[in-house]
Amino acid sequence: MFFGRSFAAFSVLVLGVACSGTASDGSAAGAAGSESLGGSSANGAGAGGAEINSAGANEAGANEGGASGAPDTTPEGGQAGEGGAASAETCASRFATSVVSFTPGAGPTTGQDELPDIVLGPPKGGGTASGSLDVATLGNGGVITLGFAPSSIVDRPGPDFIVFENPFNVGGDPTKPFAELGTVSVSEDGVTWHDFPCTATAYPYGMCAGWHPVLANADTNHIDPTDPAVAGGDDFDLADIGVSEARFVRITDRVDQTGLAGTFDLDAVSIVHAECP
Numbered sequence: 001m002f003f004g005r006s007f008a009a010f011s012v013l014v015l016g017v018a019c020s021g022t023a024s025d026g027s028a029a030g031a032a033g034s035e036s037l038g039g040s041s042a043n044g045a046g047a048g049g050a051e052i053n054s055a056g057a058n059e060a061g062a063n064e065g066g067a068s069g070a071p072d073t074t075p076e077g078g079q080a081g082e083g084g085a086a087s088a089e090t091c092a093s094r095f096a097t098s099v100v101s102f103t104p105g106a107g108p109t110t111g112q113d114e115l116p117d118i119v120l121g122p123p124k125g126g127g128t129a130s131g132s133l134d135v136a137t138l139g140n141g142g143v144i145t146l147g148f149a150p151s152s153i154v155d156r157p158g159p160d161f162i163v164f165e166n167p168f169n170v171g172g173d174p175t176k177p178f179a180e181l182g183t184v185s186v187s188e189d190g191v192t193w194h195d196f197p198c199t200a201t202a203y204p205y206g207m208c209a210g211w212h213p214v215l216a217n218a219d220t221n222h223i224d225p226t227d228p229a230v231a232g233g234d235d236f237d238l239a240d241i242g243v244s245e246a247r248f249v250r251i252t253d254r255v256d257q258t259g260l261a262g263t264f265d266l267d268a269v270s271i272v273h274a275e276c277p
Protein backbone atom coordinates (compact mmCIF):
# COMPACT_ATOMS: atom_id res chain seq x y z
CA MET A 1 0.00 0.00 0.00
CA PHE A 2 1.54 3.22 -1.10
CA PHE A 3 -0.50 5.98 -2.61
CA GLY A 4 1.98 8.86 -2.52
CA ARG A 5 1.26 10.96 -5.55
CA SER A 6 4.30 13.11 -4.97
CA PHE A 7 6.59 10.11 -5.05
CA ALA A 8 4.97 8.98 -8.27
CA ALA A 9 5.39 12.45 -9.73
CA PHE A 10 9.03 12.33 -8.75
CA SER A 11 9.38 9.09 -10.70
CA VAL A 12 7.91 10.75 -13.74
CA LEU A 13 10.43 13.53 -13.51
CA VAL A 14 13.31 11.09 -13.24
CA LEU A 15 11.96 9.08 -16.14
CA GLY A 16 11.80 12.28 -18.15
CA VAL A 17 15.42 12.98 -17.43
CA ALA A 18 16.42 9.45 -18.37
CA CYS A 19 14.57 9.74 -21.66
CA SER A 20 16.45 12.87 -22.61
CA GLY A 21 19.80 11.45 -21.53
CA THR A 22 22.41 9.63 -23.57
CA ALA A 23 21.55 6.62 -25.64
CA SER A 24 22.96 4.27 -23.06
CA ASP A 25 21.30 6.10 -20.20
CA GLY A 26 18.05 5.99 -22.04
CA SER A 27 18.11 2.31 -22.82
CA ALA A 28 16.23 1.22 -19.72
CA ALA A 29 13.72 4.00 -20.03
CA GLY A 30 13.66 3.32 -23.75
CA ALA A 31 12.65 -0.23 -23.08
CA ALA A 32 9.83 0.98 -20.90
CA GLY A 33 8.94 3.51 -23.54
CA SER A 34 8.77 0.94 -26.27
CA GLU A 35 6.55 -1.19 -24.10
CA SER A 36 4.21 1.72 -23.85
CA LEU A 37 4.43 2.25 -27.56
CA GLY A 38 3.72 -1.41 -28.06
CA GLY A 39 0.69 -0.85 -25.94
CA SER A 40 -0.51 2.12 -27.86
CA SER A 41 0.32 0.65 -31.25
CA ALA A 42 -1.78 -2.29 -30.17
CA ASN A 43 -4.56 0.10 -29.41
CA GLY A 44 -6.21 -0.63 -32.69
CA ALA A 45 -6.15 -4.32 -31.98
CA GLY A 46 -6.81 -3.53 -28.34
CA ALA A 47 -10.00 -1.76 -29.24
CA GLY A 48 -11.06 -4.96 -30.90
CA GLY A 49 -9.79 -6.78 -27.87
CA ALA A 50 -11.99 -4.79 -25.57
CA GLU A 51 -14.91 -5.63 -27.75
CA ILE A 52 -14.09 -9.29 -27.87
CA ASN A 53 -15.31 -9.61 -24.35
CA SER A 54 -18.81 -8.95 -25.46
CA ALA A 55 -18.62 -9.41 -29.20
CA GLY A 56 -17.36 -11.74 -31.85
CA ALA A 57 -14.79 -14.46 -31.94
CA ASN A 58 -13.60 -13.06 -35.25
CA GLU A 59 -12.26 -9.93 -33.69
CA ALA A 60 -10.71 -11.96 -30.95
CA GLY A 61 -9.04 -14.12 -33.54
CA ALA A 62 -7.69 -11.06 -35.27
CA ASN A 63 -6.42 -9.80 -31.98
CA GLU A 64 -4.58 -13.00 -31.17
CA GLY A 65 -3.31 -13.04 -34.71
CA GLY A 66 -1.76 -9.69 -34.05
CA ALA A 67 -0.02 -11.01 -30.99
CA SER A 68 1.16 -14.10 -32.81
CA GLY A 69 3.98 -12.06 -34.30
CA ALA A 70 5.75 -13.25 -31.17
CA PRO A 71 7.19 -16.72 -31.70
CA ASP A 72 5.74 -18.22 -28.54
CA THR A 73 2.18 -17.53 -29.60
CA THR A 74 2.50 -19.63 -32.73
CA PRO A 75 1.50 -22.80 -30.89
CA GLU A 76 -1.65 -20.99 -29.79
CA GLY A 77 -2.67 -20.79 -33.40
CA GLY A 78 -2.35 -24.55 -33.51
CA GLN A 79 -4.35 -24.83 -30.34
CA ALA A 80 -7.02 -22.60 -31.80
CA GLY A 81 -7.17 -24.97 -34.73
CA GLU A 82 -7.99 -27.72 -32.30
CA GLY A 83 -10.88 -25.69 -31.03
CA GLY A 84 -9.65 -25.18 -27.47
CA ALA A 85 -8.87 -21.49 -27.76
CA ALA A 86 -11.72 -20.91 -30.16
CA SER A 87 -14.25 -21.75 -27.47
CA ALA A 88 -12.39 -19.45 -25.08
CA GLU A 89 -13.12 -16.46 -27.24
CA THR A 90 -16.84 -16.87 -26.83
CA CYS A 91 -16.59 -16.35 -23.07
CA ALA A 92 -18.54 -13.29 -22.01
CA SER A 93 -16.32 -12.58 -19.03
CA ARG A 94 -12.56 -12.50 -18.98
CA PHE A 95 -12.28 -10.98 -15.49
CA ALA A 96 -13.12 -11.85 -11.92
CA THR A 97 -16.89 -11.83 -11.41
CA SER A 98 -17.08 -12.32 -7.63
CA VAL A 99 -15.19 -12.05 -4.38
CA VAL A 100 -15.75 -15.47 -2.83
CA SER A 101 -14.11 -14.52 0.44
CA PHE A 102 -11.91 -11.83 1.93
CA THR A 103 -9.99 -11.90 5.18
CA PRO A 104 -8.23 -8.58 5.67
CA GLY A 105 -4.83 -8.45 7.29
CA ALA A 106 -3.54 -5.86 9.72
CA GLY A 107 -2.77 -2.32 8.66
CA PRO A 108 -4.25 -0.18 5.90
CA THR A 109 -7.83 -0.69 4.73
CA THR A 110 -7.89 1.56 1.66
CA GLY A 111 -10.45 0.47 -0.91
CA GLN A 112 -11.83 -2.39 1.17
CA ASP A 113 -15.15 -0.58 1.60
CA GLU A 114 -15.52 -0.70 -2.19
CA LEU A 115 -15.28 -4.49 -2.41
CA PRO A 116 -16.27 -6.44 -4.36
CA ASP A 117 -16.72 -4.09 -7.32
CA ILE A 118 -13.31 -2.45 -7.11
CA VAL A 119 -11.49 -5.71 -7.95
CA LEU A 120 -13.99 -7.07 -10.50
CA GLY A 121 -13.88 -6.27 -14.21
CA PRO A 122 -10.86 -4.92 -16.08
CA PRO A 123 -7.81 -3.22 -14.52
CA LYS A 124 -7.33 0.53 -14.31
CA GLY A 125 -3.57 0.63 -14.36
CA GLY A 126 -1.46 3.68 -13.61
CA GLY A 127 1.32 2.91 -16.13
CA THR A 128 5.02 2.47 -15.44
CA ALA A 129 5.45 5.64 -13.38
CA SER A 130 2.54 5.63 -10.95
CA GLY A 131 0.33 3.19 -9.08
CA SER A 132 -3.40 2.95 -9.68
CA LEU A 133 -5.71 4.13 -6.91
CA ASP A 134 -8.47 1.83 -8.15
CA VAL A 135 -7.42 -0.96 -5.80
CA ALA A 136 -8.32 -2.66 -2.54
CA THR A 137 -5.54 -3.17 -0.02
CA LEU A 138 -5.39 -6.68 1.45
CA GLY A 139 -3.63 -5.64 4.64
CA ASN A 140 -0.59 -7.51 5.92
CA GLY A 141 -1.26 -11.22 5.50
CA GLY A 142 -4.72 -10.53 4.06
CA VAL A 143 -6.31 -13.15 1.81
CA ILE A 144 -8.79 -12.66 -1.03
CA THR A 145 -10.43 -15.35 -3.17
CA LEU A 146 -11.91 -14.46 -6.56
CA GLY A 147 -14.39 -16.39 -8.69
CA PHE A 148 -14.73 -16.18 -12.48
CA ALA A 149 -18.03 -17.89 -13.19
CA PRO A 150 -19.13 -18.75 -15.77
CA SER A 151 -15.59 -18.75 -17.19
CA SER A 152 -12.75 -21.04 -16.22
CA ILE A 153 -9.05 -20.41 -16.62
CA VAL A 154 -7.48 -23.15 -18.70
CA ASP A 155 -3.90 -24.09 -19.48
CA ARG A 156 -2.85 -23.29 -23.03
CA PRO A 157 0.64 -22.43 -24.27
CA GLY A 158 2.03 -19.45 -22.38
CA PRO A 159 0.49 -17.37 -19.55
CA ASP A 160 -3.14 -18.17 -18.69
CA PHE A 161 -4.13 -15.31 -16.39
CA ILE A 162 -2.85 -11.95 -15.21
CA VAL A 163 -2.92 -10.43 -11.72
CA PHE A 164 -2.89 -6.63 -11.56
CA GLU A 165 -1.52 -4.85 -8.47
CA ASN A 166 -0.28 -1.25 -8.57
CA PRO A 167 3.52 -1.31 -8.80
CA PHE A 168 5.51 1.35 -10.61
CA ASN A 169 9.13 1.64 -11.61
CA VAL A 170 11.07 3.80 -9.18
CA GLY A 171 13.07 6.35 -11.15
CA GLY A 172 11.82 4.78 -14.38
CA ASP A 173 14.02 1.74 -13.73
CA PRO A 174 12.21 -1.55 -14.52
CA THR A 175 14.68 -3.38 -12.27
CA LYS A 176 13.53 -1.28 -9.30
CA PRO A 177 9.79 -1.79 -9.13
CA PHE A 178 7.92 -0.54 -6.10
CA ALA A 179 6.80 -4.10 -5.44
CA GLU A 180 4.18 -5.21 -2.96
CA LEU A 181 4.16 -8.96 -3.04
CA GLY A 182 1.42 -11.53 -2.84
CA THR A 183 1.34 -15.31 -3.25
CA VAL A 184 -1.06 -16.51 -5.95
CA SER A 185 -2.93 -19.81 -5.61
CA VAL A 186 -5.47 -21.47 -7.87
CA SER A 187 -8.21 -24.02 -7.38
CA GLU A 188 -10.67 -25.84 -9.58
CA ASP A 189 -13.11 -26.76 -6.79
CA GLY A 190 -12.48 -24.07 -4.19
CA VAL A 191 -11.21 -26.71 -1.77
CA THR A 192 -7.86 -27.94 -3.04
CA TRP A 193 -5.36 -25.17 -3.71
CA HIS A 194 -2.12 -25.01 -5.67
CA ASP A 195 0.40 -22.23 -4.96
CA PHE A 196 2.71 -20.42 -7.31
CA PRO A 197 5.78 -20.30 -5.06
CA CYS A 198 6.60 -16.72 -4.00
CA THR A 199 9.64 -16.50 -1.80
CA ALA A 200 11.91 -13.88 -3.41
CA THR A 201 12.90 -10.93 -1.25
CA ALA A 202 14.77 -9.01 -3.95
CA TYR A 203 14.25 -8.26 -7.66
CA PRO A 204 13.38 -10.23 -9.74
CA TYR A 205 10.44 -11.55 -7.75
CA GLY A 206 9.77 -14.72 -9.72
CA MET A 207 6.27 -16.14 -9.45
CA CYS A 208 5.06 -13.49 -7.02
CA ALA A 209 2.30 -11.08 -7.94
CA GLY A 210 2.74 -7.36 -7.37
CA TRP A 211 5.86 -6.29 -9.21
CA HIS A 212 5.02 -5.51 -12.87
CA PRO A 213 3.41 -2.11 -13.58
CA VAL A 214 -0.10 -2.22 -15.01
CA LEU A 215 -0.47 -0.64 -18.47
CA ALA A 216 -4.06 -1.54 -19.41
CA ASN A 217 -6.63 0.92 -18.10
CA ALA A 218 -10.28 0.50 -19.06
CA ASP A 219 -10.90 4.21 -18.43
CA THR A 220 -7.96 5.79 -20.24
CA ASN A 221 -6.66 3.50 -22.99
CA HIS A 222 -7.56 0.54 -25.21
CA ILE A 223 -4.70 -1.76 -24.23
CA ASP A 224 -6.05 -5.30 -24.17
CA PRO A 225 -6.00 -6.40 -20.50
CA THR A 226 -6.18 -10.06 -21.54
CA ASP A 227 -3.02 -9.93 -23.68
CA PRO A 228 0.07 -10.55 -21.54
CA ALA A 229 2.26 -9.06 -24.29
CA VAL A 230 0.85 -5.58 -23.76
CA ALA A 231 -1.32 -5.49 -20.62
CA GLY A 232 1.35 -5.23 -17.94
CA GLY A 233 0.69 -6.93 -14.60
CA ASP A 234 2.02 -10.27 -13.38
CA ASP A 235 1.15 -13.18 -15.63
CA PHE A 236 0.87 -16.81 -14.55
CA ASP A 237 1.07 -20.08 -16.47
CA LEU A 238 -0.92 -22.96 -14.96
CA ALA A 239 1.56 -25.37 -16.55
CA ASP A 240 4.27 -24.08 -14.20
CA ILE A 241 2.51 -25.77 -11.28
CA GLY A 242 0.97 -28.69 -13.17
CA VAL A 243 -2.62 -27.43 -13.16
CA SER A 244 -4.88 -27.74 -16.21
CA GLU A 245 -7.88 -25.66 -15.13
CA ALA A 246 -8.80 -23.18 -12.40
CA ARG A 247 -12.09 -21.58 -11.42
CA PHE A 248 -10.79 -19.63 -8.44
CA VAL A 249 -7.73 -17.45 -7.80
CA ARG A 250 -6.57 -16.61 -4.30
CA ILE A 251 -4.04 -13.93 -3.42
CA THR A 252 -2.33 -13.90 -0.03
CA ASP A 253 -0.34 -10.85 0.99
CA ARG A 254 3.23 -11.80 1.92
CA VAL A 255 3.17 -11.50 5.68
CA ASP A 256 6.96 -11.23 5.87
CA GLN A 257 6.89 -8.08 3.74
CA THR A 258 5.77 -5.15 5.88
CA GLY A 259 6.08 -1.40 6.06
CA LEU A 260 5.81 1.11 3.24
CA ALA A 261 5.84 -1.50 0.49
CA GLY A 262 4.28 -4.13 2.68
CA THR A 263 0.68 -4.64 1.62
CA PHE A 264 -0.67 -5.97 -1.64
CA ASP A 265 -3.18 -3.74 -3.45
CA LEU A 266 -5.47 -5.63 -5.83
CA ASP A 267 -6.71 -3.92 -8.98
CA ALA A 268 -8.04 -6.84 -11.08
CA VAL A 269 -7.41 -10.32 -12.46
CA SER A 270 -7.91 -11.14 -16.15
CA ILE A 271 -8.14 -14.45 -17.98
CA VAL A 272 -5.84 -14.95 -20.95
CA HIS A 273 -7.04 -18.46 -21.76
CA ALA A 274 -10.70 -18.83 -20.86
CA GLU A 275 -13.16 -21.64 -21.32
CA CYS A 276 -16.93 -21.47 -20.85
CA PRO A 277 -19.42 -24.12 -19.83
Ligand SMILES: [Ca+2]
Nearest residue numbers: 140254257262
Ligand atom coordinates in the same frame (compact mmCIF):
# COMPACT_ATOMS: atom_id res chain seq x y z
CA1 LIG B 1 2.76 -7.88 3.55
Ligand SMILES: [Ca+2]
Nearest residue numbers: 155156158237
Ligand atom coordinates in the same frame (compact mmCIF):
# COMPACT_ATOMS: atom_id res chain seq x y z
CA1 LIG C 1 -0.39 -22.00 -19.90
